[in-house]
Every structure is written in structure tokens, then in C-alpha cells.
Amino acid sequence: GPKVLQIPSHQIIDMGQMVTLNCDPVSNHLYFYWYKQILGQQMEFLVNFYNGKVMEKSKLFKDQFSVERPDGSYFTLKIQPTALEDSAVYFCASSLGGSTEVFFGKGTRLTVV
Amino acid sequence: QQQVRQSPQSLTVWEGETAILNCSYENSAFDYFPWYQQFPGEGPALLIAIRSVSDKKEDGGFTIFFNKREKNLSLHIKDSQPGDSATYFCAASGNNNNRIFFGDGTQLVVKP
Numbered sequence: 398g399p400k401v402l403q404i405p406s407h408q409i410i411d412m413g414q415m416v417t418l419n420c421d422p423v424s425n426h427l428y429f430y431w432y433k434q435i436l437g438q439q440m441e442f443l444v445n446f447y448n449g450k451v452m453e454k455s456k457l458f459k460d461q462f463s464v465e466r467p468d469g470s471y472f473t474l475k476i477q478p479t480a481l482e483d484s485a486v487y488f489c490a491s492s493l494g495g496s497t498e499v500f501f502g503k504g505t506r507l508t509v510v
Numbered sequence: 511q512q513q514v515r516q517s518p519q520s521l522t523v524w525e526g527e528t529a530i531l532n533c534s535y536e537n538s539a540f541d542y543f544p545w546y547q548q549f550p551g552e553g554p555a556l557l558i559a560i561r562s563v564s565d566k567k568e569d570g571g572f573t574i575f576f577n578k579r580e581k582n583l584s585l586h587i588k589d590s591q592p593g594d595s596a597t598y599f600c601a602a603s604g605n606n607n608n609r610i611f612f613g614d615g616t617q618l619v620v621k622p
Contacts, residue, residue: 401553430610437550440599440612453609488553498544499610501553 399423401502403489404471409508415477418505420489422472429472430490430499431464433457440488446472479509513537516600516613524621529590531616533600534582540611541604545574545585548597548615557598558585590620 402421410416422429431443444454446464461480466472472491476483486504515534523529533543541562546554560567560574560583567574571588587594600613 432612437548437597439614440554442609442611445609490553498556498559501546501555503551503553 399426399500401489401491401500403487403502403505405505406503407506407508409510410479412481412509413478415475416479416507418474418476418487418489418507419471420473420491420502422489422491423493423500426491426493426500428492428494429464429466430492431474432488432490432501433485434488434504435485443474443487476507479507481509483507484509511536512614513540513611514600514602514613516598516616518616519614520617520619522619522621523590525591527590527620529587529594529618529620531585531587531598531600531618532582533584533613534580535602535611536581537602537604537611538581539604540602542602543574543576543583544601544610545572546599546601546612548599554599562604587618590618592620592622594618595620 404419429446433441442455443458445452463475486506488504490499490501492499517532544559545557547557548554558569558572565576573586576583597615597617599615601610603610
């Protein structure tokens with residue numbers, strides 16, 4: 398089926414540094430999402446993105462977070478600066494429309510040390 | 511406020527039994543309820559979904575029973591197999607809201 402690719406699968410970064418997580422969504426999808434998961438538990442919504450804009454973001458989407466998808470390339474999540482509590486698995490997802498099937502990538506495990 | 515709640519947190523059944531996973535939600539505007547299956551080290555994958563106009567949806571050995579009045583639903587996994595051992599997330603969205611709200615998940619173990 399359709400695949401969402403996430404690069405890299407693992408990233409270790411020093412606290413205070415910048416990190417960019419990359420996502421290649423399903424090719425004809427229009428809506429993009431980032432979720433955060435800690436210890437295989439609840440999937441926490443961070444942000445959704447459509448038509449070049451953030452549509453909604455949660456309280457977890459701190460000021461240090463930003464997203465963009467320049468010219469239809471990767472959909473990225475940037476954290477600058479990183480903090481220890483940002484350590485988690487970040488899942489990118491995409492969908493064709495609202496209330497339609499959302500496809501998830503395999504996640505990027507981010508470890509901030 | 512948690513929008514989607516799941517119970518139990520973990521469930522162990524024997525191979526061949528029916529596993530029943532429960533879910534309830536807060537927002538009456540939700541109209542789309544997907545269930546996701548997640549294996550360790552993988553992303554969630556859509557298993558089966560139901561819209562609020564239906565009260566039942568079957569796909570293979572998976573069945574969703576939906577009660578709009580009570581704002582709850584359940585996933586029944588018939589003839590459970592060890593390969594069904596995973597975490598199952600109930601989710602909800604609606605009102606053309608692009609955001610999917612997830613429950614905390616039920617960790618299912620199927621013993622051979």
C-alpha cells in the first residue's frame with residue numbers, strides 16, 4: 398500500500414543542538430501530520446499542515462518546533478534548540494483529505510543527550 | 511481532557527479466543543473512527559475503520575461495533591492468533607477536522 402518514508406530512523410543529538418526530521422509523504426496526499434510517541438504509549442498530536450500552512454497545533458508543539466514543506470519536497474519537523482524531553486519517536490503521517498485514511502511512517506527515534 | 515479512552519490497558523487471551531477491546535469518546539462531532547494496529551518498532555497501521563452512520567463493520571476476523579448514543583465502540587478480534595499480539599489504538603476524527611485523536615492503546619497478547 399501507500400508508504401510514508403521517514404529519514405533517519407534514528408537520531409542522537411546533543412541537547413541544545415538543532416535537529417531536522419524528514420518525511421516523504423504519500424505522493425498525492427495533501428494533509429501532513431507529526432505525532433510524538435514516548436515508550437510505545439499514547440500517540441500525541443503535534444501539528445497538521447495543509448496547503449503550505451499549519452492548520453492546527455497542540456500544546457506539545459513548542460515554540461522551538463517548526464514545520465515546512467518547501468516546493469513539494471520533504472515535509473520536515475525542525476526542533477531548535479532540542480531539550481532532553483524531546484526524546485521520543487516522532488511519526489509523520491499523511492492523508493488525501495480530512496477524515497480519510499491517514500498513513501503513518503515507521504517513525505524517527507530521537508534521543509537527546 | 512482526554513477525547514478518546516480505551517480499556518483495558520492490556521489484555522491477554524488464548525489463541526482461538528475472541529479479544530474485545532473497548533473505546534469511548536467525548537466529542538459528538540466525531541464521525542470517523544479508525545483502529546490502528548502497531549507492532550514494536552513500527553508505525554501504526556490502519557486495521558479497520560467505521561463511520562458514525564454505521565453500527566457495525568466487519569473485515570476478515572475484525573469487527574467494530576459502534577453505539578452512537580452511548581458514544582462507545584468496540585473492536586472484536588475473532589479467533590485470535592499470536593501474530594495479532596500488538597498495541598491497538600482506537601482513534602476518532604470528524605467535522606472535517608484533520609486531526610485524529612488517539613486513545614492510549616490496548617496492548618494485546620495472544621498466548622499459543
